[in-house]
Amino acid sequence: MRREPVLNTLILLALLAVPLAAQALDEPFLVTLATKAAILALAGVGLNLALGLGGMVSFGHAAFFGIGGYAMAVLAAPVQAYEPLMTWPMDLPGTKSMPAIWLAAMAAGALAALVIGALSLRTGGVYFIMITLAFAQMLYYFAVSWPAYGGEDGISIYVRNGFPGLDTLNPLQFFGLCLGVLLLALGAMHLIARSRFGLALDGARQNPDRVAALGLRPARLKLIAFVISGAVTALAGALFADLNRFVSPSMLHWQTSGEIMVFVILGGAGRLFGPVAGAAIFVLLEHLLGGVSEYWKLFLGLALLGIVLFARGGLIGALAGRAVAHD
């Protein structure tokens, strides 16, 4: 009996049921909470490709999350200020269209991941962690000291951006949109994990020297995975900025990197639905514990420490048993 698919279906149904129930009970705040969970899950799905399948311990994914958020602000802010995005070298207006914003966010995230990844992958192991953390911090300081988009205070986008055929200001419709994007990303990850590339990446994680002796380049495989990973997390950043209608350097903060990693690990690294379960739990804990104590992260820390020391494999690992490849 394979329990993981059953579990995945249950997680999805729960994510779908909560906002519908909330709507019926007239608790719109819960819809927002579920939307936040879906978006953070998407950020985790991005990291999971690098971390779970590629074995790259990136402590800098806040960089891509924040870049996605700022991509949204850069494109949408000129529209609300009735200014063009740029006049040189060509006239370009801003946009309030989500699909265009998403493309720009993913392109910017991919480009940043290409540069950061190419530099970080020159070394391995513990260096990778420190370097990704450092570059994310660089972007954080840049965002704080660059005054154009509000510097430390960030910038508000007063009206949520639009998506053709939807009313994005309706919480339930925006939730549906985010869930749809999350499902698309999950589907793509499912395919990638089983493709030739996924196989090669999995091999490169487990045994880079052997894989190189087979004519494959582990560093290039990892870099490509890192770029895709950065693009997906940047997309999540654009959605997160749209959810809050606000962008600030806190999206780039190192703690955000740690939290994205916690979603992935809490759920189970390398598991398709690990980030979804992890993000849902995180948002739930934040809501429940955050209401009880101002210091809820103390308890989050204790829980995380307990999981790392005593319950490796995350939630899905605990409920569905060890990952199986007996196909």
Added chain:
Amino acid sequence: MTDEILEVQDLQLAFGALKATDGVSLTLRRGEIHALIGPNGAGKSTLIGLIAGTLRPDAGCIRLNGRDVTGCDAAARARAGLARTFQITTLAPELTVLQNVMLAVAGASGAPYRFLRPALSDPALVERAGGFIARVGLAGRRAVRAGDLAHGERRRLDLAMALALAPRAFVLDEPMAGMGPDGAREMTALLDLLRREAPILLVEHDMDAVFRLADRISVLVSGRIIASGPVEAVRADREVQRAYLGEERLA
């Protein structure tokens, strides 16, 4: 077409003051098994690393099929037709036997960058991989994780992956290591089969196997080749006996 599939010329590599490889030249000809022997610490692993491309020489050159590959990395040499196995058999332990060999097929084809099509339903990969698995006698073990294989089976899987590269030359690093007498016999038979695909540069400690299989032997001591030639000639070489087979044999 040249008869020298692999040519190593005056290879040098020093780690600080230690000359790990000190002017090594050797060739691997079509159809032969060329054994490389030497005492522990003679620099065999370093030489293999240099030939396979995981180490860069300070000087000298390596030609594969007449083409200079000295500047190529390990992956490029593998694609140019150099298949190597490792002393400590190293595979992707979480992948199945089939997936490991599929990885090799994908590597050899130079087309790992397909992102959406499931690899396991790609007949070009699965069927080819299945063929290589059958040839090393692991057909019944396709779905087993590499990490769960017995030691001898891992060695065979390693060979299947080398075969899957459709190589022009094999570089095998102690394929008999850790095998019992039965396993060593089976492996000897398998290597005899392998030489029909491509010549083999064989680093090996098992002298019985070396004397049974090799056409030529080179003896590496302290980073230098002190003798090279047909089996009997090297066996009779006094310097070799002194340096390698041990002083006591002379006494």
Added chain:
Amino acid sequence: MAGGPAPPAPPETRPLSAMLLIEQALNGLQYGIMLFLMAAGLTLVFGVMGLINLAHGSLYMLGAFACAAVAAATGSFWLGLAASLAAAAAAGALIELSVIRRLYARDHLDQVLATFALILILSEGTRWLFGSFPLYLDIPAALSGPVRLPGGIDYPLYRLALIGFGLAVAAGLFLLIGRTRLGIRIRAGEADREMIAALGVDISRLYTLVFALGAALAGLAGALVGALQSVQVGMGEPVLILAFVVIVIGGIGSINGALVGALLVGMTDTLGRALLPVAFATVLPPAEAGSVGAALASMLIYIVMAGVLVMRPGGLFGRA
């Protein structure tokens, strides 16, 4: 430009003088030496135990809080300083015994997660105890005020003392590692973990000792810097990340690399912040030059790090 509050006032772009340059170079030196105290502990712990410790910044914070609290209670900065050393070393030993030693055999991911959890616990715990408002630590009276250097530069005595004191601690650390029995064991542990166990050294005690030593250095740095800035939760992590930059530049596990990397980072950052706005002022209007220069200066050390990664991926003093 788009929305948001008005941009912050640009930093001063006063004209450059030799005096300013020397003053900034001294600031950079002082900053670099404090970074060295942080980076030394990190790189020792990695070199000897193979552990990446994100919670090293929390020990820096603990040192600062201990110093501020004791100094406030007793009125003596020096008692506070002693308390910071004791508190950070004790916290380090306690953390090593309860958590860290379970992580040596684990992979880097587990180490990162567990020490990230420690950051959350220590930060929130400290906030619980001391509240969210920053504490202020006064410079001791004996070291307050400026001192006139040769050449007529007035420079804060406390900063000068930090340079001297930091250099003395660094020299002590080099002596400890180079000349003492503990140092021999540390170096042996870096070279070969099994050998040192075979030598009959109680390895778990050595590990606790090294971790506590690193913690004490971090706590000391936190207390010393705490008198220049405010003491607050979250003060440790930016310094931790800078220490990582130092280690990447210097080469992990190398104390020499940590020293050179720390001075390079301290100097680059300080001089960059002082000089870049001035340099841009020659081509841009002052307000813009200030903000462009400041933004670029904030990225400078990371650009240096990227350059080192391109040239020598293992760091300046790394094993190649």
